[in-house]
Amino acid sequence: MATRTRSHSGDSPSSFVNQNLISHPGKEVCSFNNADIAALRNSGAFPDKTIIRPFDRSIRSDVSSNEWICFLAYPFSRSLRYPFPEFIMDFFRTTGLFFALTMPMVWRVLLTLKQIKTFHVPDLCIEDLASGYHLRSHGNSRFLLFSTSNNPLILKASRNEDGWQRNFFFDKRDSIDDVNSLPMKWLTSANFKELAPPTEKSQERIKKIYQFPDNDRSFSSHLPSSSQYSSSEMSAPVKIPETFEFEELDSYPGPAQGLEWLVYLYEDSCGLVKMLEIKLKKAETDVADQATIAAAKSKYYEDKYKAMSQEHQATIKKTTQEAQAKYDAAQVQHELDMASYWESLQGSVIVSHLQARLKMTYEARAMGLECPSWIVEAWEPY
Numbered sequence: 001m002a003t004r005t006r007s008h009s010g011d012s013p014s015s016f017v018n019q020n021l022i023s024h025p026g027k028e029v030c031s032f033n034n035a036d037i038a039a040l041r042n043s044g045a046f047p048d049k050t051i052i053r054p055f056d057r058s059i060r061s062d063v064s065s066n067e068w069i070c071f072l073a074y075p076f077s078r079s080l081r082y083p084f085p086e087f088i089m090d091f092f093r094t095t096g097l098f099f100a101l102t103m104p105m106v107w108r109v110l111l112t113l114k115q116i117k118t119f120h121v122p123d124l125c126i127e128d129l130a131s132g133y134h135l136r137s138h139g140n141s142r143f144l145l146f147s148t149s150n151n152p153l154i155l156k157a158s159r160n161e162d163g164w165q166r167n168f169f170f171d172k173r174d175s176i177d178d179v180n181s182l183p184m185k186w187l188t189s190a191n192f193k194e195l196a197p198p199t200e201k202s203q204e205r206i207k208k209i210y211q212f213p214d215n216d217r218s219f220s221s222h223l224p225s226s227s228q229y230s231s232s233e234m235s236a237p238v239k240i241p242e243t244f245e246f247e248e249l250d251s252y253p254g255p256a257q258g259l260e261w262l263v264y265l266y267e268d269s270c271g272l273v274k275m276l277e278i279k280l281k282k283a284e285t286d287v288a289d290q291a292t293i294a295a296a297k298s299k300y301y302e303d304k305y306k307a308m309s310q311e312h313q314a315t316i317k318k319t320t321q322e323a324q325a326k327y328d329a330a331q332v333q334h335e336l337d338m339a340s341y342w343e344s345l346q347g348s349v350i351v352s353h354l355q356a357r358l359k360m361t362y363e364a365r366a367m368g369l370e371c372p373s374w375i376v377e378a379w380e381p382y
Contacts (some may be wrong), residue, residue, distance in 0.1 A: 016063040021141040031166040032073050035179055035285070039278045040169075045076045051172040059166045061100045062141070064185040069176070070100040073167035075107045079271040083177050087114045091127050093181045094196045095135065103144045104164050108157035108219040109133070116217065121205055128202040135192040142192065153209060155218040181239055205240050 006262040022028055033055045041052065053068060061070050075084070081238055083089060088110045092099065117124040132153040142165075147153065173182065 004276075016065050017061055018060060019062045019064055020318075021062045021186055021188070022060060025060055028165045029059065030055065030059065030061070030168060031163070032169050034283060036073065036167070037169060039282055040073070040076055043076070043275065043278060044081065046082050046171070046176070049175050050082070051175040053170040053172070055169075059170070060164070062186055065170075065171060066184060068170040069173050069182055070098065070168055070170055072100050072102070072164065073169065074161065074164045076098075076102050077275070078107065078111060079268065079275065080097075081108075081110075085114055087117055087124075089178065089181075091129070094126050095190055095192070096183055096187060096195070097135075097143060097188050097190065098183050100168055101143050102143065103138065103142050104161040105144050105157045107160075108159075109145050109154045112154045112157065112217065112219045116209060116212070120212065120216070121208060123201075124205055125199070125202075126199050127196045128205050130192045130196045131198045131206045132200045133192065135190045135195075137189065141186055141188050142374050151210070153206065153217065155214055157219040225261070 037052055037055060040046075046052070071082075084092075091097075091110055113124065113129070129145070132148055134148060135143050136146040137145045144158075152158075209243075337361070
């Protein structure tokens with residue numbers, strides 16, 4: 001079922017009020033982008049009427065708003081749909097916790113207990129949980145279920161999950177069901193036993209769960225997920241048609257727990273396959289995008305190299321032409337200088353020769369010698 005997304009770029013800043021509860025907001029910037037939202041939408045995690053706010057990394061998960069409510073992506077990775085099953089919704093109504101306040105281990109415990117309630121202890125209720133767990137704030141005002149015993153009621157639920165704080169998104173409050181029971185602000189403290197006082201039979205039911213084999217009270221990523229249906233779908237009246245599909249078998253009343261278990265396993269496998277197909281398609285898209293980006297970068301640097309080469313060649317050519325022009329000009333000037341030098345040199349030789357002849361003539365006359373061929377007047381300088 002498709003879930004609509006609309007652009008709300010015109011939201012007033014007052015729509016979100018920072019509660020400043022996150023110690024290191026820079027480490028928890030939202031990374032659940034529009035592609036992730038589209039995959040979530042295509043998985044049918046929300047009814048058609050739901051409005052999901054487009055990706056905005058500037059909005060923190062610890063904001064309060066009377067228009068939007070924050071969801072973690074983690075429960076939907078476990079094939080949950082909204083509205084969540086009644087047992088899980090009852091936990092949040094009773095405790096008043098924000099969906100984004102609960103760490104992954106809380107969801108694991110609730111999912112496992114939901115299965116136990118479905119198959120083994122149908123009268124299990126949220127008040128019973130207070131006999132086995134405390135609500136404890138664990139950094140940044142987020143809560144986990146802390147076991148009251150060294151032997152936790154639900155096993156294998158405390159495994160660390162990387163990056164879950166960064167995967168969140170916002171739904172518009174008036175587009176989802178059960179809006180009146182959803183909180184506006186984060187809690188900073190909560191006493192589980194005061195919020196959900198155990199009943200007289202709570203301890204009895206908890207002891208019964210402790211008697212189950214470890215495998216039955218251990219969280220598994222392959223739990224047969226009743227969350228393949230929303231709580232409204234699970235509570236719908238049964239209508240028996242003349243013919244039915246195999247996946248509809250678990251909707252029929254009766255003690256055939258073994259068959260129901262197989263159907264749950266089948267549906268969980270289908271949900272897991274569908275989610276893996278969505279992730280694979282996203283990975284293929286990401287790989288294709290990376291290839292496109294790599295090709296674009298390669299072309300950019302190739303064009304830049306060509307442009308630099310052309311510019312370099314043009315610079316070399318210009319420099320060569322300028323050097324050749326200077327060389328040619330220097331050569332012409334050299335030739336002119338040499339011509340002028342030779343003319344000057346020739347003039348100097350003639351003058352020196354005439355001066356020598358005049359000197360010799362005057363010396364000869366002084367000695368009483370006279371030669372008719374001496375044209376002294378012609379040799380005199382002007």
